[in-house]
Amino acid sequence: MSELILHQYAESLFSEKVRLLLGYKRASYRMVEIPMIMPRPYYIPLTGGYRKTPVLQIGSDIYCDTALICRVIDDMYPENTIYPEAQAGTDNAVAQWTDSFFLKVCAGLVFQPKAAAANPLFQDEEKRKAFVADRINLTGGSNDLQMALETAEPYFLAHLDRLDTQLGGSQPFLGGETPSIADFSTYHNCWFVNERDVLRDMFDPFRHVIAWYDRMVDFGHGEFEMISGAAALDAAIRSEPDEVPESVFVEDFEVGQEVDVLPIDYGRQPVRGELLIAGLDEIAVVRNDDQAGRMVVHFPRMGFEIQPVN
Ligand SMILES: N[C@@H](CCC(=O)N[C@@H](CS)C(=O)NCC(=O)O)C(=O)O
Known part of the structure; x- marks a missing residue:
């Protein structure tokens, strides 16, 4: 260990x-x-x-x-570095954008009423209140992390559509033959949405994204x-x-x-x-x-x- x-x-x-x-x-x-x-x-x-x-x-x-x-x-x-030098600038920019803008898009989906209603965390009113109060404390009450569902949904579908096109080519990962930081940043945001049973069918039209996601999941969590x-x-x-x-x-x-x-x-x-x-x-x-x-x-x-x- x-x-x-x-x-x-x-x-x-x-x-x-x-x-x-x-x-x-x-x-x-x-x-x-x-x-x-x-x-x-x-x-x-x-x-x-x-x-x-x-x-x-x-x-x-x-x-x-x-x-x-x-x-x-x-x-x-x-x-098998996830930071290949030939992609150093663009991979970093993609990861930053994905972990900020695309994160807001995914959060807009995950906190929509139908997904929130199915979230075990929100079943208990006391726990829900404690969670909301904690996150208000974290953000200082700012709305910066929030995106309306009507905005987030088309953005999510548009980005997945482009990812699907890219992954439909000859390369198994966004980074090429092996995954780069862009794959890992994209993966965990998709995971956030995919973990909700009520949202999973949003991935259905994007079969190359689904195949890529399964390849990523196969890496597991190590020992x-x-x-x-x-x-x-x-x-x-x-x-x-x-x-x-x-x-x-x-x-x-x-x-x-x-x-x-x-x-x-x-x-x-x-x-x-x-x-x-x-x-x-x-x-x-x-x-x-x-x-x-x-x-x-x-x-x-x-x-x-x-x-x-x-
Ligand atoms: N830029 C940070 C973002 C981390 C982040 O926002 N994590 C969420 C959990 S996924 C968080 O901290 N939530 C509040 C908390 O856990 O206190 C990173 O890349 O580590």
């Missing part, structure tokens, strides 16, 4: 992207089932405030956001062992963060400066720490947590911002 620990919950679509990548890489890892809503008493001491799902833990290093988590996994298992949040916290307490060979700065910040790092979209709960890396690909801060000890929290550059603390 490698030292990788994935903190996730079963229903989380972004977690599904990472679970499937770990399957594709035939990785062995440990997994924690975190609560679907706050509080997360074993999670926040590791992240220092970042609350989105999933995060990847390697000892005392915490990797936030699937844009970075997938790169870290690909670096550990470089065979994993479930552990408790307490055991994961203990693993952090018993280790030290990895050495950072060289700190890179692309802005006017200094090593050791106290900063807040936060997503630019939703879930803007900041992580405060001493700046360690502010490069083109990654931001990282060091923090000393009362429970977890010395931790390094890593973020992808794109999608996050650094704010100096006065």
